Amino acid sequence: MVGQHVAEPAPADSPPGERGGGGTEWRPANRRAFLRNLALAAASATAAGVFPRAASAASAAERARAKAVVKATRLRRQYRRQAQESLDESLARQEIGQANAAADATLQAAAAPLGYPLLALGPLTLPQTGQVASQAADPVTEDALARMEADLKRALAKPVEQRRWAMVIDARKCIGCSACTVACKAENKLPPGVVYRPVLVEEVGTFPNVTMRFIPRPCMHCENPPCVKVCPVGATFKRPDGIVAIDYDVCIGCRYCLAACPYQARTFDWGLYYTSGTPELEQYETVPSFEYEELWPREGLRSPIDNARKCHFCLHRLDAGMLPMCVTTCLGRATYFGDQSDPKSLVSELIAQPNAQRLKEELGTDPKVYYLV
C-alpha cells in the first residue's frame, strides 16, 4: 500500500488520466473537468483577443478573462488544500510534489497567454526549485541543497546499479549542534539506545587555547564492509547502489556485525521506550518507522527490536527523490550527499579535493563517507 506512494515518478509523457492514480485526491474525473474549464476559458480569452471588434464590447472580454483567472485561482487553492490534507494523513510526499507540479504546469499554461505573473509555489516544490537553480548553474551563488537535489534527480534517472551514493562531511563547517542526530532519530523513529549518526566531540589543546572538533559519524557504507562479510545469514548486504542495508526480517540478532564494524556504526535495538514506566507508551514511540520502504511498528518483540540497526542513507527518502534527513537538516550546511559515479555531482567535486579524508582507511574498508578537514 505504501509502496505506491513512493513509486518512481510517472514519466512526463504518460496520458494525463493515468498520472498519480490510486489513493490520492488527484482523480481523473476532477482533472478532466478542470481541463475542460481551462480550455473554455482559454478559448474565450483567445477569441476576445483575436476578434476584438467582433466582441460586442471590450468589457465582455474583460469579464471572461477575470472569470477565468478567478476560476484558476480557486482551483489552485483547492489542489493545495488537497495536497495539504494528504500531507497530514500519509507519507505520500512524492505524490504531493507531482500534484503540485501538475497544478503548477496547468496554471502556467492557463496564465501564460493572459500575461499574469505566477507566484512561487513555496516549500512543497523543492525539486522544481532545484531544477531551476541547476539550470542557472552559477557555482558561486548556487544553493548547495538545490544542486544536490538536481544531482539526486539525475542519479535516480539512472539504473540502480550505476549509482554510487556517497556523503561528504565538512568538518570545518560542522558546528556540533547534533541537529542531524536528532533529525535522524525522528525520521527513523529510533528508540532509546539506538543512534545512527552521533556527533563525536574532540577537544583540542589545553585551556585557554582550546578548540572543539566535531565529527558526525554515520555508517560509512564501506565498499568492502566487514559487517557484511561476517553476517551468518546474509541479513546485512550491500545493495547495487552501494548502500549497506539490513533485512530486519532475516537478522537473527547475533551481533557479530556490531563486533566487526570498525566504526561502531551499528547499535542494537534493545526494545526500550522513552515513556516506559509512565501510564502509557506515547504514540510517537509506537508509530511504525518507514525504513527500507516498509512499515516497522514497534510492538512485542517484533523486528527491528532485538536486531542490529544502523544508518541506511535514508534509502526510503532517496527513492522518493529526497535527500537524507541529516543533509536536509544540517544547520552548518556541512553535510553533502550525492552520486559519486556522476562526475558532475557536487559530492564528486568535493571528494576530488585534496583535503578529503576518510576514517581508518588503512583497514581497507573503503568508506563512502568522506570528511573535509
Next chain:
Amino acid sequence: MKRLKTAYYGVLGALVALGLATVGYRLVAGMKVTAMTSYVSWGFWVALYIYFIGLSAGSFLLSTMVYVFGMHSLEKVGRAALLSALGALAAGLLFVWVDLGHPYRFWEIFSRPHFTSVMAIESWLYLIYMVLILAELWLLLRDDLVVVARSSRRIAAGLCRVLALGYRPPEDPRQLARTRTREKLWVRILGSIGIPVAIGVHGGTGAIFAVAVARPYWNSGLFPVVFLVSALASGAALVTFLYAAFGKRDGDFLPILRSVAMLTVLFIGLDLLLLVSEVVVGLYSGVPSDVNVFQAMFTGRYWGVFWLGQIGLAGIVPIVIVAAAERRREPAPAQAGGARPVARRVRQTAMWLAGLVALFVIADVWLLAEPVGRAGILAALQVPTRHHAGWWYWIGELVIVIAAAAWLARSWGSPRLWYGAAGLATVAGILAVRLNIVIPGFVVPELSGLRTAYVDPGDFRFSYHYFPSFWELATSVGMIALIVLVFSLLWEWLPLFGSEPARTASPSQG
C-alpha cells in the same frame, strides 16, 4: 551414598527448574534483560559458548588419542571423554542460541547460510561434528548397550534398548570377531575425520574472533591457535576431574589419572607460553589499541579475572598441585609406632590451614563489601583498581593458599583428590580465560568519544563497561545445571566403562 545422590539430583533439579524459568523470561522479555551494550555486544553467554565448545573439542581430541593414536593407557576414559564432548557441545550450542536476539530464527543459519561468515561455517561444522561424535559413541557402546538392555535395571535397560537402534551382535564367534575388527576400524576412521573437524570446530571458533579487523586484540593469526591449546587444556582437565571423581578404582586407576593430569599441565604450559608471547609483543609494540586492552585486563576493573582466574586457577594452581603430588612423600609404612606422629602432625597442620582459610574468607567478605558499598559476591570482581591494598592482598592470599595446598599435596590426602582438584581448578579457570578473550576485546572504543557523543535515557547501552545481569547469570546457571543433569544421568545409565558381566557372558569371551 544413596542419600548423597538424592541430594545431588535434588539440587540439580531445583537449579534446572529455576534456570528454565529464567530462560523463559529472557525469551519473552527479549534482549533487554541482559546487561550487554551496543559497544560490548557480546558478554557472559558468548564467553560460556566458546568455553563449552573448547571443552568439547578438547575432550574429543583426547578421545582420539585412544582411538586413533592407540594410547591404550587412556583406553578407560575414552568413552567418557566422548560423552563429555557431546555434553559440552550441547551446552555451547545452548548458550549461543540463547544469545541470539531472535532465537527462533536460528534455523536461518542452515536454511540460508552466508558462508563468508565464519559463524555460518562454524554452525555447519558443529552439526558435522555432532554427527561424528554420535556415530563414534554408538559404535563404541553398542555391544554394551545390548547387554545393559537385557539387564534388570529398568530405566537404563529401556534407554539402552532404544539407543542400540536394533543392533544385535552376531552369534557366530568368527563373525563377531570380524564385526569387532570392522567396528574398530570405523571408530578409527571416524576419529581421524574428527581430528580436523574438532580442530576446525575450535580453531574456527577462535577465527570468529580472529577475523574481526576492527579489533586488533583478536585480529591475529595466533588467536585460533590459542583457542585450540586452551581447549586441549580444558578438555584434558575435565577428563582428569571426571576420572578422578567417578572412575573405577582398579589397578590402572592411578597411572591413568597421572597421565591425563600430566597432559593437562603440558597444555597449560603451552597456553601460558602463547599468552606471554602475545602480551610481550603487544606491549612492546605500544600500539594503543593493543596496550589499552592489556591494561584493562591486567589492572582494570576486572583484574581479578585475569590474575586470580586465568593465571591463578588455570595456571599456577594446577601446575603446583600436580608437581607437588608428583613428588609426594609416601606415608611411612604401616608400623604401629611410626604412623601415629605423622597422622597427628597432618591433622594439626590441616587445622591450622583451615583456620587460615577461614580468616581469609572473613577478610575477603569484609574487603569486598566495604569499598564499593555493595555486599556480596557480585561486587567480588569489582574492587576498584585504585584499591592497591586490595590488589596485593588478593595476590598474597593466593600465593599463601597455593603454597599451603602444595605442601599439603606432598604429604596429605590421596593423589586422587589432588589430581581431581587440579583438574577442577583448570576447568573453572579456563572460564576466566574465555571471559578474557571476549570482554577485553570490547573495552577500547573504536572511535574516541563515542560513549558521550549521544545521550538519551537508553544510553547506558552505549557503555564500554559490562557486568552480566542477574538474568544472564541465572540463565547460565540453569542451562549448565541442565546439561550437567542430563550428562550425569547418561553417565549412570550408559555403559561408559564397559559392562564386565556382559563381556564375560558374551560368547566370544567365554
